[in-house]
Amino acid sequence: MRRLGIIASLLLSIGLVIGCQSKSGKTVAEQPTKPNVVIIYMDDLGFGDVGAYGATELKTPNFDKLAEGGVRFTDGHATSATCTPSRYGLLTGVYPWRNKDAKILPGTAPLIISTEQLTIPKLFKEKGYHTGIVGKWHLGLGTGNVDWNEHVTPGPNEVGFDHAYIMAATQDRVPTVYIDNGYVDGLDKNDPILIDYKNNFEGQPTGKTHPELCTYQMWHHGHNNTIINGIPRIGYMKGGEAARWSDVDMADHFLVRAQEYVKAHKDEPFMLVYTMQQPHVPRTPHSRFEGTSGMGPRGDVIVEADWCLGEFMKTLEDEGIMENTLIIFSSDNGPVLNDGYYDDAVEKLGKHTPAGVLRGGKYSLFQAGTRVPFITYWKGKIQPSVSDALVCQVDILASLAALIGSDSGTQDSKEMLDVLMGKSKEGRTELILEATSRTAMRSGDWALIPPYKGVALSKHVNIEIGNDTEWQLYNLKEDISQQNNVAEANPEKLKELIETFESIRGTAYSNTKKLELK
Numbered sequence: 171m172r173r174l175g176i177i178a179s180l181l182l183s184i185g186l187v188i189g190c191q192s193k194s195g196k197t198v199a200e201q202p203t204k205p206n207v208v209i210i211y212m213d214d215l216g217f218g219d220v221g222a223y224g225a226t227e228l229k230t231p232n233f234d235k236l237a238e239g240g241v242r243f244t245d246g247h248a249t250s251a252t253c254t255p256s257r258y259g260l261l262t263g264v265y266p267w268r269n270k271d272a273k274i275l276p277g278t279a280p281l282i283i284s285t286e287q288l289t290i291p292k293l294f295k296e297k298g299y300h301t302g303i304v305g306k307w308h309l310g311l312g313t314g315n316v317d318w319n320e321h322v323t324p325g326p327n328e329v330g331f332d333h334a335y336i337m338a339a340t341q342d343r344v345p346t347v348y349i350d351n352g353y354v355d356g357l358d359k360n361d362p363i364l365i366d367y368k369n370n371f372e373g374q375p376t377g378k379t380h381p382e383l384c385t386y387q388m389w390h391h392g393h394n395n396t397i398i399n400g401i402p403r404i405g406y407m408k409g410g411e412a413a414r415w416s417d418v419d420m421a422d423h424f425l426v427r428a429q430e431y432v433k434a435h436k437d438e439p440f441m442l443v444y445t446m447q448q449p450h451v452p453r454t455p456h457s458r459f460e461g462t463s464g465m466g467p468r469g470d471v472i473v474e475a476d477w478c479l480g481e482f483m484k485t486l487e488d489e490g491i492m493e494n495t496l497i498i499f500s501s502d503n504g505p506v507l508n509d510g511y512y513d514d515a516v517e518k519l520g521k522h523t524p525a526g527v528l529r530g531g532k533y534s535l536f537q538a539g540t541r542v543p544f545i546t547y548w549k550g551k552i553q554p555s556v557s558d559a560l561v562c563q564v565d566i567l568a569s570l571a572a573l574i575g576s577d578s579g580t581q582d583s584k585e586m587l588d589v590l591m592g593k594s595k596e597g598r599t600e601l602i603l604e605a606t607s608r609t610a611m612r613s614g615d616w617a618l619i620p621p622y623k624g625v626a627l628s629k630h631v632n633i634e635i636g637n638d639t640e641w642q643l644y645n646l647k648e649d650i651s652q653q654n655n656v657a658e659a660n661p662e663k664l665k666e667l668i669e670t671f672e673s674i675r676g677t678a679y680s681n682t683k684k685l686e687l688k
């Protein structure tokens with residue numbers, strides 16, 4: 171037996187030396203294999219919603235494991251304080267304010283990424299990867315007037331994803347169905363789907379006319395159109411009964427799809443974007459998670475999402491590909507409590523601070539709008555560390571291009587592979603941030619916000635969104651919570667930063683058509 175073993179290992183080593191000589195003379199064993207990449211993207215998860223980022227009341231063991239085993243960025247940003255623009259910036263490597271259509275989209279909006287445009291999945295495809303997306307999309311579909319009963323195209327498949335299992339927009343917007351590579355999953359053609367964002371279908375109850383039918387959750391502001399699963403939504407929908415999703419099963423549903431993707435593609439290099447829907451409204455935890463956080467549905471769905479991450483990581487481990495997979499974890503924008511439903515997010519918050527020490531939240535030009543949990547993890551390759559480098563999701567495209575040996579890139583995306591890998595702390599010097607079509611700038615420790623008209627505090631969501639009649643300047647090194655506007659005390663610095671801002675942004679920024687919040 172023993173002799174057989176020796177012979178086998180001899181043969182194996184001969185095979186390695188002879189069979190695996192590459193052109194460069196290196197043996198393949200010395201060359202890096204093509205790593206898999208998984209981007210895990212949360213919806214409205216705040217800077218302070220993660221244990222490793224300081225949450226004490228909310229337990230997030232799996233988020234923490236990733237943060238503590240990888241690089242935990244303390245100054246990592248989404249490109250925008252809302253979803254559509256952030257996702258646009260992430261996938262295309264282009265600042266969303268360059269695209270006038272990169273605004274919160276209705277479920278009927280056409281695709282806002284050009285099919286000619288460079289995207290992260292296209293980069294990977296060029297290098298022989300399989301590419302997939304599972305979860306929330308919210309970047310528009312079709313070219314206008316989508317017929318949901320036919321092939322819905324162009325969409326993720328046409329901008330680089332070989333596989334796409336998505337929800338079209340948000341959990342609170344119709345159509346409330348999953349779309350499997352352009353086709354509504356489980357559609358009965360005899361019960362066609364009709365969608366309208368302006369007019370209701372005759373005789374259909376809405377959240378407004380039939381509040382008593384909002385049995386799962388009641389609307390607070392907006393969200394008073396078609397009622398599906400006892401939840402009133404944005405937009406009107408008719409038909410497609412068999413295809414409608416179950417809200418409380420959504421997390422499990424996407425998790426299984428993401429796990430299936432990994433299992434199906436573990437033997438080839440792949441790039442997966444797994445975009446969870448939590449903790450965006452409506453917050454609908456599965457009964458296993460109901461009451462687990464003590465904070466009501468918002469806390470419960472964060473616990474649920476944390477569990478999903480843990481299960482997903484187990485799959486990578488079980489399939490034996492953890493050591494060959496880079497994981498990037500982040501959120502599309504900062505936190506919000508009451509985002510349009512009565513769901514106890516405010517009432518049961520207790521001492522938890524979803525934005526941590528930061529000011530503002532979702533929709534805001536203050537730091538909590540875009541500064542979000544941002545973690546890179548690669549077992550055995552990335553050493554655990556905390557990085558204060560200024561990084562942004564717009565840079566992921568160029569950095570991943572460098573990882574897989576592609577020289578494609580965009581004007582806005584800065585290559586920061588060493589920073590993401592924890593080898594360097596030289597982040598960005600400048601970064602333009604966006605919130606509801608307004609822009610602001612980070613430059614080193616400085617945060618600059620131009621004067622904007624509109625309410626300072628959005629009453630509905632109870633978030634300071636950053637509007638002021640004066641220029642605002644904050645020194646985040648001394649004042650992370652942006653309490654002291656030092657613009658007046660630093661006229662030289664202010665002038666210099668305005669010049670830098672306008673040189674990147676142009677002077678038209680103050681005339682942009684803004685989404686007015688109430």
Ligand code: NG6
Pocket residue numbers: 213214252253254274308340342391392393404450451503509510
């Ligand atoms: C807002 C919705 C909010 C949420 C948001 C998009 C109302 C009153 N509010 O317009 O509930 O859906 O859009 O969120 O309708 S995001 O994370 O996808 O950007």
Ligand code: CA
Pocket residue numbers: 213214252253450502503
């Ligand atoms: Ca969001």
